[in-house]
Amino acid sequence: MKYRNDPNIPPSEITPEPVYRARRQLMGLGLASPLLALAGCAGADDGAAAVAATSAGDSADGFRAADELTLLQDVTSYNNFYEFGTGKVDPSKNAHTLRPSPWSVVVGGEADITGTFTLEDFLGGNAVQDRIYRLRCVEGWSMVIPWQGIPLGDLLKRFKPNSRAKYVAFTTLADREQMPGIRWPVLDWPYREGLRIDEAMHPLSLIATGLYGQPLPNQNGAPLRLVVPWKYGFKSIKSIVRIDFTEDMPQTSWNMSQPSEYGFYSNVNPDVDHPRWSQRSERRIAGSASKLFAKRIDTLPFNGYANQVASLYSDMDLRKWF
Ligand code: MTE
Numbered sequence: 001m002k003y004r005n006d007p008n009i010p011p012s013e014i015t016p017e018p019v020y021r022a023r024r025q026l027m028g029l030g031l032a033s034p035l036l037a038l039a040g041c042a043g044a045d046d047g048a049a050a051v052a053a054t055s056a057g058d059s060a061d062g063f064r065a066a067d068e069l070t071l072l073q074d075v076t077s078y079n080n081f082y083e084f085g086t087g088k089v090d091p092s093k094n095a096h097t098l099r100p101s102p103w104s105v106v107v108g109g110e111a112d113i114t115g116t117f118t119l120e121d122f123l124g125g126n127a128v129q130d131r132i133y134r135l136r137c138v139e140g141w142s143m144v145i146p147w148q149g150i151p152l153g154d155l156l157k158r159f160k161p162n163s164r165a166k167y168v169a170f171t172t173l174a175d176r177e178q179m180p181g182i183r184w185p186v187l188d189w190p191y192r193e194g195l196r197i198d199e200a201m202h203p204l205s206l207i208a209t210g211l212y213g214q215p216l217p218n219q220n221g222a223p224l225r226l227v228v229p230w231k232y233g234f235k236s237i238k239s240i241v242r243i244d245f246t247e248d249m250p251q252t253s254w255n256m257s258q259p260s261e262y263g264f265y266s267n268v269n270p271d272v273d274h275p276r277w278s279q280r281s282e283r284r285i286a287g288s289a290s291k292l293f294a295k296r297i298d299t300l301p302f303n304g305y306a307n308q309v310a311s312l313y314s315d316m317d318l319r320k321w322f
Contacts, residue, residue, distance in 0.1 A: 055134070055304035062204050062229070062308040065132045068286040070143035072212045078285065079219045080137065081238055082186055083172065083179035090181070091219035098178050098239065100215075100222035109169075109244035112160035119223055123209070124158055126150040131206055133229035135236065136268050136303045141283045141294070147227055148210035153201035161197065161245045168200040169193075169250035170226060171242035187253045193226065193237035194250035194264065204229055204308055207240075230305040232266045263322040267313065268303035272322050
């Protein structure tokens with residue numbers, strides 16, 4: 001294998017995947033936080049037959065995917081983070097120059113409370129939760145990642161968005177000194193993303209601060225990144241420095257760059273092809289057979305989270321609003 005462990009993580013701190021799995025099984029038996037125990041019960045005994053559009057075995061709230069996990073080594077060495085280069089291994093090689101601490105987040109726009117907040121103040125002492133989410137990249141590969149983070153809605157509510165706040169816009173750091181890739185005009189920097197306010201407030205939308213039980217590695221978007229599991233991976237913006245509540249739909253990097261290929265919503269949808277390739281199936285990078293022998297599996301509507309999120313779009317033509 002040509003991939004190496006992340007140089008930022010001492011080998012002693014890496015939890016081998018089987019150890020991590022075993023720990024999670026203990027948690028599922030109720031030996032961890034009440035929240036985890038509850039999620040475990042909901043998944044185990046609700047007995048509901050999986051509807052076609054939803055992945056079988058997930059917890060009913062969607063917080064814990066039942067799929068086989070992607071190895072930590074693959075999660076941290078096969079990345080998209082164009083600020084550190086456009087190759088999949090570039091972020092793991094180059095992101096050591098990112099300084100995730102100290103960090104601050106600017107909150108602006110249509111809210112009663114705005115300003116610049118230290119990372120600690122922004123997170124506001126909310127309890128960190130465990131989630132296992134599928135991440136489906138628009139390029140056609142996918143992973144299953146155990147995240148630690150705080151529901152985005154819990155964070156946003158504290159800033160008291162007003163009635164004009166219809167959307168939430170996110171911005172990544174753009175610092176030439178820390179990010180060698182932004183010398184190249186592959187995107188109009190800084191990287192920008194956005195959500196409708198009801199999407200942002202949905203309990204599945206997460207601000208991740210860690211994965212596999214360790215602080216977020218730089219190449220995965222340290223110190224805080226968005227994870228929206230029912231949308232293509234590019235919506236899950238990394239290393240966020242600014243959040244604005246807006247009345248109008250915000251501009252987003254990939255939509256600005258190729259509007260015919262990347263819409264604002266970007267919900268995972270096997271029925272709507274990317275103009276240059278099909279979205280019917282995906283290469284699932286998971287387990288020890290990762291990458292070289294990755295299995296091709298069918299892509300599910302909303303990435304298998306239709307039960308939880310389809311109602312957000314019930315009155316919309318998803319071919320038009322791709
Ligand atoms: N965020 C920023 N700032 N820059 C990026 O290039 N790439 C996106 C998203 N967030 C990207 C980003 C894409 S295309 C994907 S698929 C995911 O990050 C990949 O996340 P991962 O590397 O943690 O798997």
